[in-house]
Amino acid sequence: xxxxxxxxxxxxxxxxxxxxxxxxxxxxxxxxxxxxxxxxxxxxxxxxxxxxxxxxxxxxxxxxxxxxxxxxxxxxxxxxxxxxxxxxxxxxxxxxxxxxxxxxxxxxxxxxxxxxxxxxxxxxxxxxxxxxxxxxxxxxxxxxxxxxxxxxxxxxxxxxxxxxxxxxxxxxxxxxxxxxxxxxxxxxxxxxxxxxxxxxxxxxxxxxxxxxxxxxxxxxxxxxxxxxxxxxxxxxxxxxxxxxxxxxxxxxxxxxxxxxxxxxxxxxxxxxxxxxxxxxxxxxxxxxxxxxxxxxxxxxxxxxxxxxxxxxxxxxxxxxxxxxxxxxxxxxxxxxxxxxxxxxxxxxxxxxxxxxxxxxxxxxxxxxxxxxxxxxxxxxxxxxxxxxxxxxxxxxxxxxxxxxxxxxxxxxxxxxxxxxxxxxxxxxxxxxxxxxxxxxxxxxxxxxxxxxxxxxxxxxxxxxxxxxxxxxxxxxxxxxxxxxxxxxxxxxxxxxxxxxxxxxxxxxxxxxxxxxxxxxxxxxxxxxxxxxxxxxxxxxxxxxxxxxxxxxxxxxxxxxxxxxxxxxxxxxxxxxxxxxxxxxxxxxxxxxxxxxxxxxxxxxxxxxxxxxxxxxxxxxxxxxxxxxxxxxxxxxxxxxxxxxxx
DNA sequence: TGACATT
Numbered sequence: 001x002x003x004x005x006x007x008x009x010x011x012x013x014x015x016x017x018x019x020x021x022x023x024x025x026x027x028x029x030x031x032x033x034x035x036x037x038x039x040x041x042x043x044x045x046x047x048x049x050x051x052x053x054x055x056x057x058x059x060x061x062x063x064x065x066x067x068x069x070x071x072x073x074x075x076x077x078x079x080x081x082x083x084x085x086x087x088x089x090x091x092x093x094x095x096x097x098x099x100x101x102x103x104x105x106x107x108x109x110x111x112x113x114x115x116x117x118x119x120x121x122x123x124x125x126x127x128x129x130x131x132x133x134x135x136x137x138x139x140x141x142x143x144x145x146x147x148x149x150x151x152x153x154x155x156x157x158x159x160x161x162x163x164x165x166x167x168x169x170x171x172x173x174x175x176x177x178x179x180x181x182x183x184x185x186x187x188x189x190x191x192x193x194x195x196x197x198x199x200x201x202x203x204x205x206x207x208x209x210x211x212x213x214x215x216x217x218x219x220x221x222x223x224x225x226x227x228x229x230x231x232x233x234x235x236x237x238x239x240x241x242x243x244x245x246x247x248x249x250x251x252x253x254x255x256x257x258x259x260x261x262x263x264x265x266x267x268x269x270x271x272x273x274x275x276x277x278x279x280x281x282x283x284x285x286x287x288x289x290x291x292x293x294x295x296x297x298x299x300x301x302x303x304x305x306x307x308x309x310x311x312x313x314x315x316x317x318x319x320x321x322x323x324x325x326x327x328x329x330x331x332x333x334x335x336x337x338x339x340x341x342x343x344x345x346x347x348x349x350x351x352x353x354x355x356x357x358x359x360x361x362x363x364x365x366x367x368x369x370x371x372x373x374x375x376x377x378x379x380x381x382x383x384x385x386x387x388x389x390x391x392x393x394x395x396x397x398x399x400x401x402x403x404x405x406x407x408x409x410x411x412x413x414x415x416x417x418x419x420x421x422x423x424x425x426x427x428x429x430x431x432x433x434x435x436x437x438x439x440x441x442x443x444x445x446x447x448x449x450x451x452x453x454x455x456x457x458x459x460x461x462x463x464x465x466x467x468x469x470x471x472x473x474x475x476x477x478x479x480x481x482x483x484x485x486x487x488x489x490x491x492x493x494x495x496x497x498x499x500x501x502x503x504x505x506x507x508x509x510x511x512x513x514x515x516x517x518x519x520x521x522x523x524x525x526x527x528x529x530x531x532x533x534x535x536x537x538x539x540x541x542x543x544x545x546x547x548x549x550x551x552x553x554x555x556x557x558x559x560x561x562x563x564x565x566x567x568x569x570x571x572x573x574x575x576x577x578x579x580x581x582x583x584x585x586x587x588x589x590x591x592x593x594x595x596x597x598x599x600x601x602x603x604x605x606x607x608x609x610x611x612x613x614x615x616x617x618x619x620x621x622x623x624x625x626x627x628x629x630x631x632x633x634x635x636x637x638x639x640x641x642x643x644x645x646x
Numbered sequence: 647t648g649a650c651a652t653t
Contacts, residue, residue, distance in 0.1 A: 562650055591651050604648050631648090639650050 142166040144190035156180045156187040166191060167200045471523035472499070474530060475611065477515040477546035477584065479503060480538055485516070492518045495532050496525025515584070515611075517550065548612070559586075559616040560638035564605035566590065567629035571602070579608045582622045583615030607638055 136147035140162050144151040148160040157173070157180035165174035166189035178185025189196040476488065489501035503516035520526040526549050534547040563575070570578075576588035587609040592600035610616040616637070624635040 564649065566648090568647080589652075591649090593647090601647080603651085605650065607651070 137162065140164050140171070142189070142191065143172055143187060144192075151190070157185065159187070165189065166196060169200075471549055472521065472526045473517055473519040473550045474526050474547050475515065475550045476518055476533070477611075478541070478543040479512065479514050479516055479545065480541045481512040481514060483512065483516075483538075488516055488518060492520070492529050492533070495520060495529035497521035515546075523549075559610045559613050561608040561610065561616055561620055561635060562605065562638040563608060563623070563633060563635045565631050565634045566602065566604050566606060567631050568602045568604060569629070570606075572606075575606050575608060578623065578628070579610065579619050582610075582619035584611035585609070586611055 135141065136145045137160070141147075141164060143156065143159055143163045144166060146154075146160055146163050149158050149163075157178060159172035159177075161171075163172040164170065165172050165177060165186045167186045168174040168176065172187070174186050176184075176186040178187055180187050189200070191197060474492075476492075479488070483503060485501050485503050488503055489498040492498050492501065497520065498518055499521050500519040501516065502518075504513040505511065506513055518526075518529065520529055530547045530549060533545050535544045536547075537544045561579070563579075566575070570590060572588055572590050575590055576585050579585045579588060585608060588606065589608075590606035591603045593603055594600050608619070610619055620635045620637065623633055626633050626635075
């Protein structure tokens with residue numbers, strides 16, 4: 001694609017286009033220009049005569065999977081403006097090509113006999129007109145994709161104002177840009193050479209300072225100094241990109257750009273609670289049910305003060321679940337619509353009864369209890385009796401708040417947990433988790449570049465179960481909603497090799513549930529991940545991550561709760577809400593009689609799976625013998641639970 | 647109607 005580059009637009013004939021695949025394609029996602037114009041696209045099936053005219057646009061509605069090039073005439077628009085036919089495809093009298101798919105992929109050409117497979121020379125493409133903004137010119141793009149200064153014909157050290165360094169992900173010139181004399185100058189970087197891709201990955205993953213600190217850190221001065229998640233290089237350009245992405249759908253923004261860059265979103269829970277001003281709940285952060293007899297350290301952070309601050313009222317699960325997690329997490333996705341991960345953020349006005357007959361999981365398993373979390377737990381002295389309707393963190397789930405459901409639940413005062421828990425060594429190892437909460441280190445996962453597909457895609461082909469081994473999967477809670485699988489993996493690779501990562505999404509809303517799973521290659525790495533990231537506050541978030549090792553996959557959850565004596569009208573969602581006030585509900589099901597005609601009738605009992613064993617304890621102790629709609633609930637560990645202890 | 651089912 002040398003020389004005469006431009007883009008012809010077919011006015012009123014939007015058939016001539018290159019269609020990018022939907023997100024999730026195998027296309028590289030690391031370029032600052034995202035899916036900017038691929039340099040090789042003329043090779044995607046043109047044949048025959050001299051010049052093609054191509055419109056660059058996107059069509060998110062088009063889901064045709066297979067890239068297909070169709071020859072189209074070029075005598076529209078410019079030549080015969082306004083004379084498009086109904087189908088948007090004119091007669092075949094010219095040499096236009098429609099690429100209905102990823103131009104990076106194999107392209108079959110249809111419409112002209114014998115055309116498929118013909119090679120084309122690099123100068124076959126000539127853009128004779130253009131319209132609107134052009135990805136590789138008007139949006140940030142890697143230098144080698146620049147259309148202003150074509151890489152093949154222009155000195156590489158030159159750059160336009162939208163050029164980025166492919167390696168550093170910063171606006172050109174980076175510190176290593178060079179003059180072009182050295183082969184190591186970043187101005188030569190392209191996504192076609194492994195060495196550049198490797199270097200790029202190294203810059204991203206090793207947190208190397210790229211260049212132009214006055215630019216990249218202007219907005220996030222602390223970014224480069226924090227260990228762990230501080231990987232991304234950012235620049236004010238990101239805001240430009242953010243704006244642009246709304247303008248031009250064909251340009252995928254730089255991967256390290258997220259909407260939250262300019263406006264961190266308010267968490268639903270924060271909003272919900274903020275309007276509730278429940279002073280009681282705001283003082284409490286998830287009291288931990290425990291049987292551990294070791295002395296506890298008095299929590300020192302966050303939860304101490306009585307506060308009406310919605311932030312602090314978002315209690316997080318700083319329980320130390322060591323063992324246990326949802327069952328096979330593929331299943332949790334399927335049940336995502338019923339998962340309310342954000343229930344973990346509610347405050348818990350109820351002191352746990354805490355008379356768990358089972359040994360503490362940490363003590364039982366012998367795993368180094370990652371009880372750093374306990375440092376952030378407060379222990380309410382008393383709990384309200386017959387509380388007012390409790391704010392339910394279900395705004396995001398679409399389940400309407402109906403606090404009347406809970407209004408009758410009484411909360412007997414159980415000022416139990418008082419024994420200080422041993423202050424774990426983990427917290428010392430973990431370092432500045434507490435500090436992190438206060439200073440908001442610029443971890444900015446949402447800024448992180450997405451991983452190179454070639455680094456991870458081999459894993460995607462297999463199910464996580466194939467990789468999961470006992471103790472090597474960690475649950476990650478309190479994820480900002482914009483964190484996706486890839487950025488999650490990219491973060492956790494600092495703890496080791498990420499075998500699999502998954503953010504759980506609500507099936508109905510498509511929104512992240514705010515938690516996910518990361519499978520490391522070894523138990524040791526998983527434990528390291530806990531030490532590194534538990535309690536860590538992602539930039540822009542107010543909630544520290546909760547990271548703990550999950551239980552191995554088993555046929556049945558060790559955290560399943562049986563609840564009976566349910567009022568007949570209690571359904572799954574109600575049950576979920578009921579338990580979500582006491583932890584993260586993975587599953588909640590009322591058992592029904594199935595009747596003919598499709599109707600069903602509750603059998604008055606159900607099963608609830610909590611995210612962790614300890615949360616199960618807490619929920620059991622909080623809800624057992626509570627009165628709901630006039631009926632005294634009976635809540636206990638499910639009989640079928642493989643790890644039932646009582 | 648008052649119990650540990652279902653995938």
